[in-house]
Amino acid sequence: MNLYDLILLIGIFLLAAMFWRFRAISEALKTQLDAYCERQQLQLISVARVKTRIGSYKGKLDFLSDFVFEFSGNGEDSYQGQVQMVGLKVLNIDTPAYRVE
Numbered sequence: 001m002n003l004y005d006l007i008l009l010i011g012i013f014l015l016a017a018m019f020w021r022f023r024a025i026s027e028a029l030k031t032q033l034d035a036y037c038e039r040q041q042l043q044l045i046s047v048a049r050v051k052t053r054i055g056s057y058k059g060k061l062d063f064l065s066d067f068v069f070e071f072s073g074n075g076e077d078s079y080q081g082q083v084q085m086v087g088l089k090v091l092n093i094d095t096p097a098y099r100v101e
Contacts, residue, residue, distance in 0.1 A: 022052065025065055028088040033069060036093055041100070045070040045078055055086075062087040073098040 030047060037044040047069045055064040067083040081095040 021063060022049075025052075025063060025085060025088060029065075029067055029083060029085060029090065032090050033083065033093075037071060041073075042098075043072040043075060045072060057086040057091075060087075071095070071098075074101040 026047075026049065033044060033047060036042075047067055050066040050068055052063050052065045054061065056062075057064065063086075065085045067085070069081050069083060070078050071081060072078050077099055079096055079098045081093060083093050084091045
């Protein structure tokens with residue numbers, strides 16, 4: 001095995017690890033957002049990742065992710081909220097004022 005093969009193998013391993021970490025982050029968000037919407041009596045419509053980058057939070061290196069989600073308070077109107085995460089932890093969920101019935 002030469003140096004090129006080793007670098008290629010390490011690159012493939014890193015891409016696979018990032019894929020699994022991104023999936024874990026998305027699944028953690030979905031679970032936590034479902035619980036948030038249930039507590040607030042909201043209907044979750046969709047979720048999308050906006051941005052993910054590597055950063056540090058409280059001295060720990062992890063992925064910082066921003067998501068947007070669409071929800072409804074009355075089943076007719078839809079609104080867009082934002083979620084910020086560090087690793088598998090939700091830092092902030094921000095929703096605009098919305099109508100309920």
